[in-house]
Amino acid sequence: LLSAAPAAHCYCGHQFGSFAGQLGDGAAMYLGEVLGPGGERWEIQLKGAGVTPFSRQADGRKVLRSSIREFLCSEAMFHLGIPTTRAGTCVTSDSKVIRDIFYDGNPKNERCTVVLRIASTFIRFGSFEIFKPPDEYTGRKGPSVDRNDIRIQMLDYVISTFYPEIQEAYSDSNIRRNAAFFKEITKRTARLVAEWQCVGFCHGVLNTDNMSIVGLTIDYGPFGFMDRYDPEHVCNGSDNTGRYAYNKQPEVCKWNLAKLAEALVPELPLEISQVILEEEYDAEFEKHYLQKMRKKLGLIQLELEDDSKLVSELLETMHVTAGDFTNIFYLLSSFSVDIDPSKFEDFLEELTSQCASVEELKVAFKPQMDPRQLSMMLMLAQSNPQLFALMGTKASINKELERVEQFSKLQQLTADDLLSRNKRHWKEWLEKYRVRLQKEIESVGNADAWNTDRVKVMNSNNPKYILRNYIAQNAIEAAENGDFSEVRNVLKLLEHPFQEAEGSQQVKEDAEEEGATATAAVCAQETRSRQSYCSKPPLWASELCVT
Secondary structure, three states, X not given: OEEEEEEOOOOEEEEOOEEEEEOOOOOEEEEEEEEOOOOXXXXXXXXXXXXXXXXXXXXXXXEHHHXXXXXXXXXXXXXXXXXXXXXXXXXXXXXXXXXXXXXXXXXXEXXXXXXXXXEOOOOEHHHHHHHOOOOOOOOOOOOOOOOHHHHHHHHHHHHHHHOHHHHHHOOOOHHHHHHHHHHHHHHHHHHHHHHHHHHOEEOOXXXXXXXXXXXXXXXXXXXXXXXXXXXXXXXXXXXXXXXXXHHHHHHHHHHHHHHHHHHHOOOOOHHHXXXXXXXXXXXXXXXXXXXXXXXXXXXXXXXXXXXXHHHHHHHHHHHHOOEEHHHHHHHHHHOOOOOOHHHHHHHHHHHHOOEOOHHHHHHHOOOOOOHHHHHHHHHHHHHOHHHHHXXXXXXXXXXXXXXXXXXXXXXXXXXXXXXXXXHHHHHXXXXXXXXXXXXXXXXXXXXXXXXXXXXXXXXXXOOOOOOOHHHXXXXXXXXXXXXXXXXXXXXXXXXXXXXXXXXXXXXXXXXHHHHHOOOHHHXXXXXXXXXXXXXXXXXXXXXXXXX
C-alpha cells in the first residue's frame, strides 16, 4: 500500500542530554507501507530525496559518503544478527550539493545520493516526545502539548501493530497493557545494546530521536566499529564530552528509556514505569551480555559465577595491550587446553600481533591540545573552578593529561619491551582461560565432540569481517572516483561476517587488476585498499574523523 504523496515523520528528541523540541525527518520521506504475504509489514523510506516539511534550512539531500556508510552498515548489522533497519538500494546521481564535512570552513561539492530504507517501523522514542510540555532547562516544548488523544492513538497503534501479543493479553486494562509494552521495549533495548557491546559497535548519536520503539538499530550517522579496544572509545568527532562513548552506551540507553517513560504519562504513570525500568533493564542487559560473551569464549557447557570476572579480565588485558577487539576474539577459537609449548608460542605471537605497535600507540596517544592552551586551562581550573566547571571541559582536560602522560612514557618504550610486556599479560589471562576450559571438559563425556561444538559456536559469534572505518573509506573514495566495485566487494564480505567469504581472494585480485589501469588518484586508493579486509587498521586510518 503506497501513499499518494511522500510524507515525513514528525518527532522531538533529547539531543546530547538536552530537549531540542520539534525535529522530524529532514531528509527522509515515506513512500508507504508494504504488506507481505505472510503478514509482515514494512515501511519504506527514501533518505536524501529532497526537502521535507522538517528540513528547516537544509536541502533534504544526502551525499555519497554518508549514504554508502549507512547502506553498508545496516546490512552488516543484519548479517551479524543484530536487530536493525535495512537498506534496499543506494542510488547516486550527477547532481551536486555543497557540504562542509568537518565544519571547518572548507566546503566541497559532493554527489547527491538516495538510500531506500526499510523497517517494520521508523517510530522512535522521540515520536512520543511531541507531547512534552515546556522543558525546565531549555524552555522548548513539543508541538502537540495537551493532545493526550493523539498519544492514546499512537500507543494503540504501536502496541496493536508491533506488539499484538501484548494487546491480546491485556485488552481489558490499558494501564496493564502499557506497562507490559514498556517492559518489553525496556528488555529489547537492553538486549540490543548488549549485542552492540559484544561486537564493539558504537552508535555515535544515541539521542532519544535515534532510539527505535521496537528495539532496532536506527539512524546510521557517525557510527564506528571499535578497532583497538578502548572502553572510552568515542566514534563521533562531534561528541566532545564523550557522552556516547562505547562504555556509556548501556547507561545512555537506560536514560533514554526514562525519557520515554516520561513521555507516556498519563497513559502509564511514572511510579509504574520507573519500577519496571529499575527492575528489568540492568538485569536483562547483564544476562544477555554474559550469555553472548560465553558464546564468544566457547563456554557452552557450564554457566559459572566467575565467568563475568573472566570476561572483565579479558577486556582489561585487551585494554592494557591495546588489542584489536574483533581479531583477538576471532583468534581465541584456535586456542586449546592441551596446546603444546611450541604451538602455544606461535599462538601467542599471533595474538600479540593484533596488539598496537609502539608507532601505533604514539599516534593514538598523541596530545591534541597546544601545550600553552592546556597550561592556561589548568591555571583557570585553579583560579576560577566555577567558570572552569561551567565550560564543561574537565573531562576533556583529564583525557588530555592522560594522553600527555602516556605519550611521554611511550618515548622510552622499545618494541621489544612492548612485546615482552604484552606476552606476559596474555600468558596470565590465557592460563585463567585454560583452567575455565578444563572445567568444561571435565563436565562432558566426549571432549572431542565438545571441542568441535565449542569452535563452531565461537566461529558463529566472533565475526571475521566488520565494517571498519578504513574499509568504508576505501569503498567511498573508489565510488567518488566512479568505481562502485569496492562497495559491492565489501557488501559481499559483510554478508558473510563469520567466515572466509567465497571469492574473497578473487575480490582482492580483481581490485589489484583494476588498480593497474586506473588513474593516479584511483591507483593511490587501490594501494591503500590492498590491506586485508580483516586486518587491524593501517596507520593512516587514525586520521579518519566522522562527525
